[in-house]
Amino acid sequence: xxxxxxxxxxxxxxxxxxxxxQGVFQRAFRRAKVQLEYTQGFHPHPKMxxxxxxxxYVASKEEYLDVALEGEQDxxxxxxxxxxxxxxxxxxxxxxxxxxxxxSLPSFLIWADYEIVLRGEALSEDVAKExxxxxxxxxxxxxxxxxxxxxxxxxxxxxxxxxxxxxxxDGEIVINASLSLLNDTLLSxxxxxxxxxxxxxSANHLITxxxxxxxxxx
Amino acid sequence: MRIFSFKTKFSDIIKLMNRINITPTQIKDxxxxxxxxxxxxxxxxxxxxxxxKIPKEDTEVRFAFTFPDTYEVGMSHMGLKIMYCLLNExxxxxxxxxxxxxxxxxxxxxxxxxxxxxxxxxxxxxxFDFVGFSIQYEMCITNVLYMLDLxxxxxxxxxxxxxxxxxxxxxxxxxxxxxPFCDIFDIIIIGEGEVVxxxxxxxxxxxxxxxxxxxxxxxxxxxxxxxxxxxxxxENNSRTALVEGAPLEIKRTYIPDxxxxxxxxxxxxxxxxxxxxxxxxxxxRGCPRGCRFCQAGFIYRPVRQKRLDLLKKxxxxxxxxxxxxxxxxxSLSTTDYMACTDAISYIMEEYDNDKVxxxxxxxxxxxxxxxxxxxxQKGRTIPxxxxxxxxxxxxxxxxNKNVTEExxxxxxxxxxxxxxxxxxxxxxxxxxxxxxxxxxxxxxxMQKIVDIYFELKLRPKDLSLSxxxxxxxxxxxxPFEFFAQDSKEEFDRKQRLLIENVNxxxxxxxxxxxxxxxxxxxxxxxxxxxxxxITAYEKGCYFDSWGDYYKExxxxxxxxxxxxxxxxxxxxxxxxxxxxxxxxxxxxxxxKFLVREAKKAEQQKTTKNCYEACSDCGINKDGGKCNFEI
Numbered sequence: 143x144x145x146x147x148x149x150x151x152x153x154x155x156x157x158x159x160x161x162x163x164q165g166v167f168q169r170a171f172r173r174a175k176v177q178l179e180y181t182q183g184f185h186p187h188p189k190m191x192x193x194x195x196x197x198x199y200v201a202s203k204e205e206y207l208d209v210a211l212e213g214e215q216d217x218x219x220x221x222x223x224x225x226x227x228x229x230x231x232x233x234x235x236x237x238x239x240x241x242x243x244x245x246s247l248p249s250f251l252i253w254a255d256y257e258i259v260l261r262g263e264a265l266s267e268d269v270a271k272e273x274x275x276x277x278x279x280x281x282x283x284x285x286x287x288x289x290x291x292x293x294x295x296x297x298x299x300x301x302x303x304x305x306x307x308x309x310x311x312d313g314e315i316v317i318n319a320s321l322s323l324l325n326d327t328l329l330s331x332x333x334x335x336x337x338x339x340x341x342x343x344s345a346n347h348l349i350t351x352x353x354x355x356x357x358x359x360x
Numbered sequence: 361m362r363i364f365s366f367k368t369k370f371s372d373i374i375k376l377m378n379r380i381n382i383t384p385t386q387i388k389d390x391x392x393x394x395x396x397x398x399x400x401x402x403x404x405x406x407x408x409x410x411x412x413k414i415p416k417e418d419t420e421v422r423f424a425f426t427f428p429d430t431y432e433v434g435m436s437h438m439g440l441k442i443m444y445c446l447l448n449e450x451x452x453x454x455x456x457x458x459x460x461x462x463x464x465x466x467x468x469x470x471x472x473x474x475x476x477x478x479x480x481x482x483x484x485x486x487x488f489d490f491v492g493f494s495i496q497y498e499m500c501i502t503n504v505l506y507m508l509d510l511x512x513x514x515x516x517x518x519x520x521x522x523x524x525x526x527x528x529x530x531x532x533x534x535x536x537x538x539x540p541f542c543d544i545f546d547i548i549i550i551g552e553g554e555v556v557x558x559x560x561x562x563x564x565x566x567x568x569x570x571x572x573x574x575x576x577x578x579x580x581x582x583x584x585x586x587x588x589x590x591x592x593x594x595e596n597n598s599r600t601a602l603v604e605g606a607p608l609e610i611k612r613t614y615i616p617d618x619x620x621x622x623x624x625x626x627x628x629x630x631x632x633x634x635x636x637x638x639x640x641x642x643x644x645r646g647c648p649r650g651c652r653f654c655q656a657g658f659i660y661r662p663v664r665q666k667r668l669d670l671l672k673k674x675x676x677x678x679x680x681x682x683x684x685x686x687x688x689x690x691s692l693s694t695t696d697y698m699a700c701t702d703a704i705s706y707i708m709e710e711y712d713n714d715k716v717x718x719x720x721x722x723x724x725x726x727x728x729x730x731x732x733x734x735x736x737q738k739g740r741t742i743p744x745x746x747x748x749x750x751x752x753x754x755x756x757x758x759x760n761k762n763v764t765e766e767x768x769x770x771x772x773x774x775x776x777x778x779x780x781x782x783x784x785x786x787x788x789x790x791x792x793x794x795x796x797x798x799x800x801x802x803x804x805x806m807q808k809i810v811d812i813y814f815e816l817k818l819r820p821k822d823l824s825l826s827x828x829x830x831x832x833x834x835x836x837x838x839p840f841e842f843f844a845q846d847s848k849e850e851f852d853r854k855q856r857l858l859i860e861n862v863n864x865x866x867x868x869x870x871x872x873x874x875x876x877x878x879x880x881x882x883x884x885x886x887x888x889x890x891x892x893x894i895t896a897y898e899k900g901c902y903f904d905s906w907g908d909y910y911k912e913x914x915x916x917x918x919x920x921x922x923x924x925x926x927x928x929x930x931x932x933x934x935x936x937x938x939x940x941x942x943x944x945x946x947x948x949x950x951x952k953f954l955v956r957e958a959k960k961a962e963q964q965k966t967t968k969n970c971y972e973a974c975s976d977c978g979i980n981k982d983g984g985k986c987n988f989e990i
Contacts, residue, residue: 154403154406154408162633165631173683174683
């Protein structure tokens with residue numbers, strides 16, 4: 143039986159990569175004595191699927207994990223058992239049983255909202271306006287990036303940004319941006335932040351992914 | 361008011377004051393927003409793992425367990441996991457952890473004025489009551505200074521007046537010769553720390569508010585406790601007590617019954633992969649074999665085995681509380697644990713559903729061991745690792761490695777027949793009485809193994825045969841403590857000789873000869889090395905055992921700055937009657953026995969293992985024999 147877990151990742155856990163997080167969850171299931179279903183064969187693996195990997199240093203209020211468990215189990219019971227054994231900065235928000243009609247993870251994870259906070263000297267309303275204008279008024283935002291074959295390619299970030307707003311709150315610039323979450327066009331908020339920070343080099347930043355939105359790409 | 365040494369610059373004092381005044385919250389905030397996003401593997405520096413403890417609100421005594429190597433190495437150490445849980449179970453005591461930060465982290469910590477802190481609460485180490493270093497190998501000692509430096513704590517015990525600074529303690533196997541680094545520490549624990557450390561803390565509670573000297577006097581007669589500042593030592597290693605009643609001989613402390621040894625119910629589970637990332641359960645302390653080069657084989661005597669029912673409970677506790685997918689049964693010689701097969705079948709049966717795999721370190725070269733590995737494979741291809749240690753039978757007799765060539769070859773044949781293709785063998789060179797023929801015998805033995813492989817009609821594909829040849833380092837409290845080490849030039853010549861003669865199918869790795877010579881100088885050194893270590897650190901030596909970080913020239917300079925040469929120190933021989941720098945440490949085994957074993961080595965005579973016959977090593981002082989029933 144398959145279940146969908148929604149969890150929050152924050153504080154010390156933002157320094158844990160997606161790969162290490164898989165180990166954290168597998169061990170949590172064993173501690174909770176919630177029996178995982180494994181693939182057959184010589185090298186059995188638990189059947190687990192995660193939402194698109196979150197970049198390092200990004201906190202998230204909504205991440206997903208689909209997992210196959212042995213037999214049918216009560217959602218509330220799974221929730222209680224797993225919650226009790228997770229590290230303190232990994233918080234389970236819900237457990238939901240899946241059936242054939244449930245949408246797969248990639249089919250509904252389209253856009254995500256992020257809050258990007260820039261901290262530093264002289265971050266005025268004018269700077270916020272300038273950043274917002276730069277992103278919204280550019281027809282393309284080109285960056286150089288190494289691909290998996292280590293070749294340098296040019297990538298346009300603009301179509302991957304659905305919305306973008308920057309304002310000053312308590313001397314910090316708070317950016318709310320909605321970025322693509324689709325597998326092949328995923329935009330890392332770290333990449334966007336680094337591009338923006340070329341305009342405010344002295345600032346440092348904190349990023350939180352707040353919510354995943356159902357929708358379609360334009 | 362803290363007291364600074366004359367060398368302290370005014371700017372450093374200001375920095376230090378800032379460091380002490382910085383709050384844990386400020387440290388955490390600076391780490392999260394400024395430092396950690398810039399460093400490699402930031403999870404090394406945040407804590408919060410499963411099994412980590414939240415500091416108690418009513419903490420009376422803060423203890424920092426400090427490991428002078430990286431997070432990944434330190435978190436693989438079983439002693440840390442045991443002591444961490446043990447101390448945190450004590451009322452009013454909080455134990456935190458600190459590891460040596462990698463240099464990218466250290467650079468940013470200095471830039472932002474962040475002192476070294478405990479991972480649990482981000483409290484600066486300088487504000488702890490105890491800072492306890494685990495000295496697992498000689499060359500980690502500069503990392504102790506590196507960590508003290510980052511913590512803003514003066515290096516020498518004599519520079520740390522009263523309780524202004526934490527008490528700096530050392531423990532771990534290297535303390536069986538504590539002299540080369542004794543000036544750094546206020547207290548050195550020799551032997552097993554589980555019983556003595558809580559005693560030190562309890563007495564400390566009573567002495568808070570009094571002087572450091574009064575406290576040290578109160579603990580100086582506890583078994584296993586050594587207070588270096590209470591003695592003066594002359595050039596003949598003759599000792600004088602400077603404090604009335606300080607014992608001239610320090611007894612190693614150990615727990616006679618393995619079933620009485622504290623073992624935690626839960627364990628630390630790191631978020632990132634460490635060197636030994638699994639549940640580790642001790643099945644036995646000590647080793648019955650008595651290989652003459654092996655320090656562990658003497659300093660952990662007598663052999664003490666854990667009862668099977670207790671072992672099963674500990675396996676259950678640790679696997680359930682950690683959720684780990686792998687477990688290792690740890691000892692110096694796995695198959696010498698008498699309930700070894702039972703323990704393995706227990707894990708295989710009980711934890712099959714959870715896909716828990718087993719790893720077995722320290723296996724002997726015999727068909728029984730091979731059978732065990734075969735039984736735990738479960739579709740994985742486990743690399744086989746064995747240690748014949750020497751190539752010729754003559755040499756194996758000299759070192760008392762009771763393995764015959766026939767054992768080795770038949771085990772290898774059986775291994776190939778059973779489909780094992782990844783095989784790694786460990787050897788040493790530079791052993792006492794070694795000739796070039798003995799070195800070449802390693803190549804000959806490997807040739808025989810290669811021949812066996814190709815003789816087989818149904819041989820497994822993709823043979824990967826590798827050997828690691830270490831440079832022998834004579835260690836204190838072994839029968840070889842009296843011997844000189846080979847020179848760097850001899851090691852290099854023998855390494856070349858082997859490279860030219862070993863079959864090309866065999867992948868050969870060997871140790872840095874210069875680092876091994878330095879290691880020998882420290883293993884057998886005396887008090888005069890304290891100054892050398894501090895000079896070496898000031899010149900820029902740390903992480904010495906991390907390949908590229910070893911700076912031979914700087915070490916040479918540091919020795920010559922104090923009129924010494926480590927190549928000469930490593931070649932120092934001791935007569936059987938002569939007093940060594942470590943003779944005042946009574947590890948339990950008698951010097952008479954070590955001399956007897958050294959003489960037998962010369963005659964190429966072997967000694968039976970403890971199970972077969974008692975060799976009267978002296979560990980059982982009542983004259984009785986050890987009891988090996990479990």
